[in-house]
Amino acid sequence: MSESLPGFLQIPGGAQIPAANDDGRNVDLQTGALSGEGAGQKPPGSRQDVGLQSQIFPHVPSHQPCETPTYYGTPVLKQPVWHWPIAAYFYVGGVAGMSATLGSATQLFGGREMRSVVIKTRWIATTGALVSTGILVQDLGRPERFLNMLRVFKLTSPMSMGSWILSAFSSAAAAATVLPYGPRVFRSLAGIFGAIAGLLGLPLAAYTGVLIVQTAVPVWKNPLWSVLALCSSTAAAGSLLELLPLNAKESRTVEVFSLAGKIGEIVTANAIEKDAARIDRVARPFHRGFSGLLWQSAKVLLVSSAVIAIAPGRSPKKRIAAGLVGTAASVCMRFAYFLAGKRSARDPRATFEQQRQTPAITAGQI
Amino acid sequence: MANGFFTDTTVCIGCKACEVACKQWNQLPDDGYHFTGMSFDNTMHLGASTWRHVSFIERPVALNGSDTGFSWLMASDVCKHCARAGCLENCPTGAIMRTEFGSVYVQQDVCNGCGYCVSGCPFGVIDRNHDDGRAWKCTLCYDRQKDGLEPACAKACPTDSIQFGDVEELKERARKRVETLHEKGVKEAYLYGGDAASQPGTGGLNAFFLLVDKPEVYNLPPDPEVPTMRANQSWKSAGLAAIGVAALALVSALVGRTARG
Numbered sequence: 268m269s270e271s272l273p274g275f276l277q278i279p280g281g282a283q284i285p286a287a288n289d290d291g292r293n294v295d296l297q298t299g300a301l302s303g304e305g306a307g308q309k310p311p312g313s314r315q316d317v318g319l320q321s322q323i324f325p326h327v328p329s330h331q332p333c334e335t336p337t338y339y340g341t342p343v344l345k346q347p348v349w350h351w352p353i354a355a356y357f358y359v360g361g362v363a364g365m366s367a368t369l370g371s372a373t374q375l376f377g378g379r380e381m382r383s384v385v386i387k388t389r390w391i392a393t394t395g396a397l398v399s400t401g402i403l404v405q406d407l408g409r410p411e412r413f414l415n416m417l418r419v420f421k422l423t424s425p426m427s428m429g430s431w432i433l434s435a436f437s438s439a440a441a442a443a444t445v446l447p448y449g450p451r452v453f454r455s456l457a458g459i460f461g462a463i464a465g466l467l468g469l470p471l472a473a474y475t476g477v478l479i480v481q482t483a484v485p486v487w488k489n490p491l492w493s494v495l496a497l498c499s500s501t502a503a504a505g506s507l508l509e510l511l512p513l514n515a516k517e518s519r520t521v522e523v524f525s526l527a528g529k530i531g532e533i534v535t536a537n538a539i540e541k542d543a544a545r546i547d548r549v550a551r552p553f554h555r556g557f558s559g560l561l562w563q564s565a566k567v568l569l570v571s572s573a574v575i576a577i578a579p580g581r582s583p584k585k586r587i588a589a590g591l592v593g594t595a596a597s598v599c600m601r602f603a604y605f606l607a608g609k610r611s612a613r614d615p616r617a618t619f620e621q622q623r624q625t626p627a628i629t630a631g632q633i
Numbered sequence: 634m635a636n637g638f639f640t641d642t643t644v645c646i647g648c649k650a651c652e653v654a655c656k657q658w659n660q661l662p663d664d665g666y667h668f669t670g671m672s673f674d675n676t677m678h679l680g681a682s683t684w685r686h687v688s689f690i691e692r693p694v695a696l697n698g699s700d701t702g703f704s705w706l707m708a709s710d711v712c713k714h715c716a717r718a719g720c721l722e723n724c725p726t727g728a729i730m731r732t733e734f735g736s737v738y739v740q741q742d743v744c745n746g747c748g749y750c751v752s753g754c755p756f757g758v759i760d761r762n763h764d765d766g767r768a769w770k771c772t773l774c775y776d777r778q779k780d781g782l783e784p785a786c787a788k789a790c791p792t793d794s795i796q797f798g799d800v801e802e803l804k805e806r807a808r809k810r811v812e813t814l815h816e817k818g819v820k821e822a823y824l825y826g827g828d829a830a831s832q833p834g835t836g837g838l839n840a841f842f843l844l845v846d847k848p849e850v851y852n853l854p855p856d857p858e859v860p861t862m863r864a865n866q867s868w869k870s871a872g873l874a875a876i877g878v879a880a881l882a883l884v885s886a887l888v889g890r891t892a893r894g
Contacts, residue, residue: 335849336846336847336849336850337849337852338688338690338849338850338851338852339669339671339674339677341677341678341852342678342757343756343757343849343852343853343854344752344754344755344756344757345680345751345752345754345757345758345759345760347748347751347752348748348751348752348760348761349748365878368878368879368882369882369885369886371882372879372882372883372885372886373882373885373886373889375883375886376883376886376887376890377886377887377889377890378890381886381889381890406747406748407745407746407747407766408744408745408746408747408748408761408762408765408766408767408768409744409745409746409766409767410745412726412743412744412745412746413745415726415728415743415744415745416725416726416745416747418726418727418743419725419726419727421724421725421727423722423723423861423864424722424723424724424725424749425723425864426723426725426747426749427725427726429725430725465882469875469878469879470871470875472878473871473872473874473875474871476867476871477864477867477868477871478749480860480863480864480867481723481753481860481861481863481864481867482723482752482753482860483719483752483753483754483755483757483857483858483860484752488860488863490863490866490867490869490870491870492867493867493868493870493871493874494870494871494873494874496871497871497874497875497878498874498878501878501881515892515893516889516890516892517889518889519888519889519892520885520886520888520889520890520892521885521889523881523884523885523888523889524881524882524885527881527885528878528881531877612752615849615852618854619849619854619855622854622855622856622857622858623855623856
């Protein structure tokens with residue numbers, strides 16, 4: 268221990284450090300004194316230094332005195348970690364929910380001749396709920412722990428509420444679909460489960476909107492997103508049903524439902540965009556990038572679909588055309604606002620400017 | 634009683650001992666050894682594997698009371714352990730909880746990686762580890778506190794820029810420090826998240842900061858708000874819309890019934 272290795276100094280405590288001058292740095296390692304060629308040079312005045320640096324690096328972000336600073340332009344928020352299937356879930360879950368709602372309304376008030384569309388809505392609801400569950404489980408970081416979603420019933424978490432709603436909805440919809448094929452004693456229960464699924468379909472279609480509102484993402488902070496989620500689901504479910512073979516009465520029901528949903532969706536989407544436009548940075552995802560393209564396309568498709576629906580004539584071809592365009596519009600809309608949220612979270616100025624211009628809801632208003 | 638941090642950025646020297654101590658104690662993986670070229674900052678943000686992050690801001694503006702024409706701001710950022718925590722209120726599994734020390738803690742054996750906390754944090758603190766699939770953030774050294782020790786970062790900080798203790802006591806100390814700085818001429822010093830009055834959106838932070846420039850300069854939001862505050866409003870609009878859509882479904886059914894077959 269006491270012997271120094273060549274080129275190393277022994278210091279008290281037993282450690283060995285490289286001897287001075289061996290590494291060419293001209294540092295006396297025992298005192299820390301510098302003895303290099305430029306060691307005696309006087310440092311330039313800091314004012315000159317700043318000037319010099321600004322000339323060499325005119326775009327060093329923190330060197331530009333700016334009214335609205337950011338930290339090197341890096342995001343202040345973490346963007347939502349969800350992948351694109353979640354946008355697909357917004358669509359599929361919404362279709363499932365609103366199909367069930369229309370189905371149960373038709374079951375209760377539509378009469379005997381509309382029996383076939385009721386069965387169709389139940390199948391859509393059940394399939395949609397199963398696909399939704401699959402999408403949600405695979406998007407988890409730890410899919411094998413999906414049952415933890417039902418570990419607590421938490422009113423403050425829309426995702427917890429959504430998990431419970433989806434579980435109950437899937438069970439009711441599946442029961443309503445399957446029971447008519449079962450033993451005679453259970454058949455009468457199908458109607459009851461159909462009505463339950465119809466009732467649960469409303470929160471199922473709406474909660475995804477509440478879920479995105481309850482994030483820190485600037486563009487998602489408008490409570491109207493929950494209204495948009497519902498209207499878009501209505502339009503989507505209606506559009507999908509329009510593609511199926513229907514009799515005249517069913518066709519009328521589906522067309523009215525679908526058209527009202529589309530009009531609601533256009534109105535809400537415009538209201539959201541107008542509200543966001545108060546702050547330029549917040550509205551950006553509606554106009555720029557892929558999210559902007561999808562958003563604008565969704566609006567055009569929605570209007571086209573509504574125009575086709577309103578146009579005179581009752582042919583199934585017209586109905587199918589409206590359904591196809593309407594489906595494309597709904598899918599576009601979901602992906603548009605999903606991607607808009609990601610884009611918005613990445614833009615620090617959107618967060619900063621929104622918070623500077625609109626004060627937080629204060630504790631008293633909760 | 635709640636424990637927390639008071640981070641006095643005016644005495645931070647940017648040594649990153651807090652980052653290192655945190656990584657060592659919590660045995661966090663590396664962040665990939667990137668060179669960002671942005672001052673001395675190579676981790677850039679808090680994340681799943683970075684629970685303390687020192688930001689470096691080079692300003693061509695002097696601090697009041699100094700004649701250098703230049704100032705270098707350094708601040709060690711950390712999870713704020715908000716009095717009302719967005720991540721905690723959003724967590725659907727109950728994995729995120731408030732501990733007996735008043736800190737916000739992620740139970741890793743419960744977290745299923747849904748990622749909702751990530752979007753719920755108005756500070757962009759918590760993140761999901763891509764490889765691990767779960768959400769991670771500062772625990773306020775829960776294990777050390779259990780043993781009566783202060784968190785690793787506060788222990789390692791050589792200038793006491795990071796101070797750990799009872800939040801009320803820290804706030805008192807912080808207010809005095811601001812007064813002292815004001816007397817010395819550093820008029821721009823203020824507390825960020827020091828109380829509910831100055832930050833109604835979070836109800837105050839258990840880990841608050843003394844800053845000398847706008848919060849945005851340090852990549853902190855100027856007026857953060859726990860997203861749950863909009864919950865009532867959005868459930869209400871959803872409820873009204875749901876009533877409307879339910880009525881629409883009934884009307885559609887009736888319209889179909891009366892239509893000529």
